[in-house]
Amino acid sequence: MQQALTRKLESFEPLSEQARWALNGLTLKVRQVGARQDLIQEGDKPDNVLLILDGFACRYKMLPDGQRQIMALLVPGDFCDLNVFILDEMDHSIGTISTCQVVDIPRRAIDEITAHHTSIARAFWWCSLVDGAVLREWLVNMGGRAPGQRIAHLLCELLMRLEAVGRVTDNSYAFPMTQTEIAETMGLSDVHVNRTLRELRALGLIHLKGRVLTILDVERLKAFCSFAPNYLHLRNTRWGERRDLSWPGTAEA
Amino acid sequence: MFEQGNVETLIVLQPIAVDTDSPDREGRLVIANGLLVAVLVRLAEPEHDNVGSWFFEVGFGRLQGKKAPTFLSLEDATRWLRRHLKPA
Numbered sequence: 138m139q140q141a142l143t144r145k146l147e148s149f150e151p152l153s154e155q156a157r158w159a160l161n162g163l164t165l166k167v168r169q170v171g172a173r174q175d176l177i178q179e180g181d182k183p184d185n186v187l188l189i190l191d192g193f194a195c196r197y198k199m200l201p202d203g204q205r206q207i208m209a210l211l212v213p214g215d216f217c218d219l220n221v222f223i224l225d226e227m228d229h230s231i232g233t234i235s236t237c238q239v240v241d242i243p244r245r246a247i248d249e250i251t252a253h254h255t256s257i258a259r260a261f262w263w264c265s266l267v268d269g270a271v272l273r274e275w276l277v278n279m280g281g282r283a284p285g286q287r288i289a290h291l292l293c294e295l296l297m298r299l300e301a302v303g304r305v306t307d308n309s310y311a312f313p314m315t316q317t318e319i320a321e322t323m324g325l326s327d328v329h330v331n332r333t334l335r336e337l338r339a340l341g342l343i344h345l346k347g348r349v350l351t352i353l354d355v356e357r358l359k360a361f362c363s364f365a366p367n368y369l370h371l372r373n374t375r376w377g378e379r380r381d382l383s384w385p386g387t388a389e390a
Numbered sequence: 391m392f393e394q395g396n397v398e399t400l401i402v403l404q405p406i407a408v409d410t411d412s413p414d415r416e417g418r419l420v421i422a423n424g425l426l427v428a429v430l431v432r433l434a435e436p437e438h439d440n441v442g443s444w445f446f447e448v449g450f451g452r453l454q455g456k457k458a459p460t461f462l463s464l465e466d467a468t469r470w471l472r473r474h475l476k477p478a
Contacts, residue, residue, distance in 0.1 A: 326445075
């Protein structure tokens with residue numbers, strides 16, 4: 138479970154023994170948080186960087202009429218804003234969806250580890266940039282895709298992201314979201330989510346039972362929603378080719 | 391547009407079959423003072439949470455993009471529609 142972070146970062150670039158050891162030092166104090174609990178609320182002053190080691194969490198905002206919009210899903214290995222402590226206060230809330238294993242990392246520890254390990258600093262940058270890329274893709278998804286393609290796209294994305302941290306077996310993964318939570322994520326009504334999931338099942342693309350999602354035909358599901366994984370920038374996985382990305386003038390730590 | 395003085399908006403619910411690409415077919419056109427303002431659909435697909443209740447499928451004009459709960463009866467739906475058709 139501790140390895141979720143290392144696995145995620147290594148899908149970007151290989152880490153030395155020392156770097157891996159230093160990363161393990163960040164994740165010593167793990168706490169369990171129940172499902173549907175806030176980890177931090179809009180308006181709070183962020184002190185620590187939160188890291189999800191197990192379970193699903195999300196970023197969300199509440200609208201004045203009580204409606205909730207989920208803007209991001211956080212899965213094992215994901216930071217809830219690496220540099221959030223630079224800002225004065227949270228402009229959105231972060232809450233768990235399922236029971237989560239969470240680590241609170243003091244900002245000092247982040248400063249120290251990045252100062253001592255350039256590979257980790259670079260991998261952390263990569264995390265932040267990919268978070269931005271995912272958000273952009275979600276904008277495209279919400280604004281440009283029909284409900285069926287929109288949900289299929291999310292399911293493809295989760296397959297890639299969870300596989301990068303070793304949470305996928307035979308194209309199946311734990312999928313704890315309720316229909317309401319999918320609706321809040323996709324800007325759809327519960328009823329439309331229900332109809333759409335039914336359609337995806339009827340097409341033989343997915344199977345969803347007991348909070349486990351199985352993608353029955355990955356290639357067909359990807360074709361169905363024109364999924365292009367480029368925005369995830371996963372390079373050391375079966376989805377991406379490893380490219381050399383050495384920065385001139387940087388010493389490997 | 392809908393409320394003029396004390397005259398209440400006349401709401402007519404006209405039965406219609408709706409293609410929702412699901413077993414949810416039975417619908418009502420909601421006509422307020424002669425204008426189509428919404429379509430309601432009865433939830434029939436057994437996996438819905440509130441099978442048998444009425445879903446605000448789509449709204450027009452002032453009701454466009456509104457999120458509504460599902461309604462146990464057409465009376466409940468009409469009450470909600472009437473409230474949301476009033477000028478802000």
